[in-house]
Amino acid sequence: MKRIEKTFAKLKSNDKKGLVTFITAGDPSLEQSATILNALPQSGADFIEIGMPFTDPMADGPAIQDSSLRALANGMSLKGVIKMVAEFRESNQDTPIILMGYFNPIYTYGTEDFVNDAADAGADGLIIVDLPPEEDAELRVPATKAGLDFIKLLTPTTKGARLDTVLQNASGFLYYVSIAGVTGTKSANIDEVGAHIKDIKAKTDLPVAVGFGIKTPEDAANMSKIADAVVVGSSIVQNMQDNQKDSNLPTIIENQVSALKKAI
Amino acid sequence: MTNIAQQQETNLNSFTNGPDENGHFGIYGGRYCAETLMPLILDVEKAWHDARDDDAFWEEFHALAKDYIGRPSPLYFAKATTEHLGGAKVYFKRDELNHTGAHKINHCLGQILVAKRMGKTRIIAETGAGQHGVATATVCALFDMPCTVFMGEEDVRRQSPNVFRMKLLGAEVVPVTSGSGTLKDAMNEALRHWVANVEDTYYIIGTVAGPHPYPEMVRDFQSVIGKETKEQLNEKEGVLPDSLVACIGGGSNAMGLFHPFLNNPSVQMFGVEAGGHGVDTDKHAASLTGGSPGILHGMRSYFLQNEDGQITEAHSISAGLDYPGIGPEHAYLHDIDRVNYVSVTDDEALEAFKLLSKLEGIIPALEPSHAFAHVIKMAPDLPKDHIIVMNLCGRGDKDIFTVAEKLGIEI
Numbered sequence: 001m002k003r004i005e006k007t008f009a010k011l012k013s014n015d016k017k018g019l020v021t022f023i024t025a026g027d028p029s030l031e032q033s034a035t036i037l038n039a040l041p042q043s044g045a046d047f048i049e050i051g052m053p054f055t056d057p058m059a060d061g062p063a064i065q066d067s068s069l070r071a072l073a074n075g076m077s078l079k080g081v082i083k084m085v086a087e088f089r090e091s092n093q094d095t096p097i098i099l100m101g102y103f104n105p106i107y108t109y110g111t112e113d114f115v116n117d118a119a120d121a122g123a124d125g126l127i128i129v130d131l132p133p134e135e136d137a138e139l140r141v142p143a144t145k146a147g148l149d150f151i152k153l154l155t156p157t158t159k160g161a162r163l164d165t166v167l168q169n170a171s172g173f174l175y176y177v178s179i180a181g182v183t184g185t186k187s188a189n190i191d192e193v194g195a196h197i198k199d200i201k202a203k204t205d206l207p208v209a210v211g212f213g214i215k216t217p218e219d220a221a222n223m224s225k226i227a228d229a230v231v232v233g234s235s236i237v238q239n240m241q242d243n244q245k246d247s248n249l250p251t252i253i254e255n256q257v258s259a260l261k262k263a264i
Numbered sequence: 265m266t267n268i269a270q271q272q273e274t275n276l277n278s279f280t281n282g283p284d285e286n287g288h289f290g291i292y293g294g295r296y297c298a299e300t301l302m303p304l305i306l307d308v309e310k311a312w313h314d315a316r317d318d319d320a321f322w323e324e325f326h327a328l329a330k331d332y333i334g335r336p337s338p339l340y341f342a343k344a345t346t347e348h349l350g351g352a353k354v355y356f357k358r359d360e361l362n363h364t365g366a367h368k369i370n371h372c373l374g375q376i377l378v379a380k381r382m383g384k385t386r387i388i389a390e391t392g393a394g395q396h397g398v399a400t401a402t403v404c405a406l407f408d409m410p411c412t413v414f415m416g417e418e419d420v421r422r423q424s425p426n427v428f429r430m431k432l433l434g435a436e437v438v439p440v441t442s443g444s445g446t447l448k449d450a451m452n453e454a455l456r457h458w459v460a461n462v463e464d465t466y467y468i469i470g471t472v473a474g475p476h477p478y479p480e481m482v483r484d485f486q487s488v489i490g491k492e493t494k495e496q497l498n499e500k501e502g503v504l505p506d507s508l509v510a511c512i513g514g515g516s517n518a519m520g521l522f523h524p525f526l527n528n529p530s531v532q533m534f535g536v537e538a539g540g541h542g543v544d545t546d547k548h549a550a551s552l553t554g555g556s557p558g559i560l561h562g563m564r565s566y567f568l569q570n571e572d573g574q575i576t577e578a579h580s581i582s583a584g585l586d587y588p589g590i591g592p593e594h595a596y597l598h599d600i601d602r603v604n605y606v607s608v609t610d611d612e613a614l615e616a617f618k619l620l621s622k623l624e625g626i627i628p629a630l631e632p633s634h635a636f637a638h639v640i641k642m643a644p645d646l647p648k649d650h651i652i653v654m655n656l657c658g659r660g661d662k663d664i665f666t667v668a669e670k671l672g673i674e675i
């Protein structure tokens with residue numbers, strides 16, 4: 001069984017919801033980023049999303065934009081991201097890693113090479129924000145062949161026939177973007193999200209994770225009632241920015257993640 | 265259409281079939297957007313295609329193009345320029361005489377009519393030089409729609425007269441500080457804003473770029489330039505032009521001039537990119553000459569980027585050309601060698617700016633000064649019966665401060 005499937009199965013059998021944490025590779029510094037990544041599972045992260053930094057993250061709000069630019073200034077690259085994953089896998093064989101980002105760096109790296117290198121390093125899935133179903137075959141087909149799940153984004157505008165289009169060829173889990181907007185801005189309306197997830201669940205057996213706009217343990221607690229997992233990104237990344245000079249940064253993030261985990 | 269044009273037009277091997285139904289020109293174009301935008305992008309496509317097939321839509325467009333924009337713009341035989349350069353016969357397509365002073369108003373008028381058909385109630389736009397922002401604010405005033413323009417903070421500073429114009433026209437100007445604070449970031453920010461306001465908002469993109477159907481739609485609105493040119497030159501000379509020359513930021517004025525001639529194989533075309541300090545330096549905006557294929561702003565095209573696929577900053581003396589990408593149809597026409605893409609430097613454009621002002625009494629915008637710099641290079645070596653049509657797509661009022669600063673003159 002693949003790592004993502006296995007993790008969801010285990011959560012389900014324990015009657016638990018999953019916590020997905022997002023960090024940008026290489027932020028706030030290369031060393032701190034690796035330290036924090038390695039500590040995420042023991043703090044309570046069931047899945048880890050690693051942001052592959054890009055200069056022009058058009059679906060991200062200020063927190064993740066800034067973190068991407070910091071990471072790039074630190075010299076992070078796609079090769080660097082893959083290396084981080086490989087190093088993480090030296091000590092952790094269980095926690096799924098999902099790489100999230102934009103298509104251009106992958107296209108420039110070489111699509112085939114990228115999916116093979118990412119899979120070899122121990123990545124489990126991809127979320128590529130700017131590849132809608134109309135354009136995704138170019139990456140989805142080789143990714144799936146390499147054993148990576150191709151995780152689709154569903155949004156408040158993914159309704160009716162569009163929902164069927166997006167559900168085709170989805171694997172791993174579904175990522176429900178709870179707001180029409182960029183990361184880290186508005187907060188979601190839980191009733192609307194809940195109703196939409198119900199519609200989605202009627203059409204697929206894949207687990208649904210909800211992200212965008214989940215900031216506090218309270219948000220996470222509420223969302224976990226209607227989804228299989230919750231994704232927290234901007235507020236972790238913002239916390240890193242606010243405390244990047246603090247030598248206790250890894251502990252600060254550990255505390256934040258364990259508070260989130262406790263809440264769901 | 266003229267007999268000559270008919271004879272030459274070879275639809276068998278057509279260059280004007282693109283894009284395909286998914287918005288691809290060869291491998292370029294497409295719809296690389298966040299899922300939140302996709303249903304809306306598909307709606308824009310549907311509304312545009314409905315409009316395109318509706319005579320009433322074009323009637324309204326052409327009536328306003330005539331009485332509000334002032335179309336057709338004249339095709340002017342530049343006698344002094346021709347004599348000065350001593351070779352080819354040079355004509356200017358004078359889109360700088362349009363209302364608001366540039367070609368941008370052509371596609372703004374078309375797009376706001378599409379927005380109205382869609383029942384959208386507010387408009388957003390990005391702008392670099394501010395010409396597209398001013399043109400958007402203008403049509404929004406005309407149709408009484410609220411307008412928000414995203415503009416890089418660097419551009420807000422260097423194009424302050426246009427910022428003031430937009431505000432006079434009732435638009436809100438949002439300075440964009442993210443990224444490098446220039447046109448590409450303004451476009452990112454406009455897309456982010458659109459994602460958060462899909463219900464009521466229409467995004468008037470300022471060039472033949474962005475996700476499908478924008479490159480096609482903006483091209484078709486700008487094609488009025490090439491269609492008029494074909495007719496006007498036929499009236500004056502009874503022939504097709506031998507060469508067309510236009511500057512390229514995203515490529516809208518060039519696409520508008522070129523498109524109606526693509527299937528006339530005798531017509532050579534030159535797209536002039538901004539060479540900044542030189543395309544062999546890291547300070548230029550020549551995406552085709554100095555960039556490589558990639559994906560940004562909803563499209564696959566050529567971009568300035570490093571070896572990790574990170575987009576690099578463009579540089580040009582002309583804010584309107586200061587964009588690290590180019591429309592996908594140009595990428596395609598480049599790869600199949602139908603259009604020649606060349607570049608001129610800041611300094612060459614500045615010299616051309618001064619020369620055109622003195623020779624013809626027309627102060628051009630810095631953007632078409634790039635086109636003119638290429639005309640200066642090519643015309644002297646061409647025979648006297650060779651006809652060049654250059655798109656004089658904007659006037660220079662907005663640029664006098666930049667030019668004065670460059671020349672070390674205080675005004």
Ligand SMILES: Cc1ncc(COP(=O)(O)O)c(C=O)c1O
Pocket residue numbers: 366367368392393394395396470471472511512513514515516517518583584585629631632657658659
């Ligand atoms: C006068 C003028 N020409 C050209 C451009 C470049 O755009 P495009 O290449 O789309 O014509 C601009 C952009 O602001 C402009 O203002």
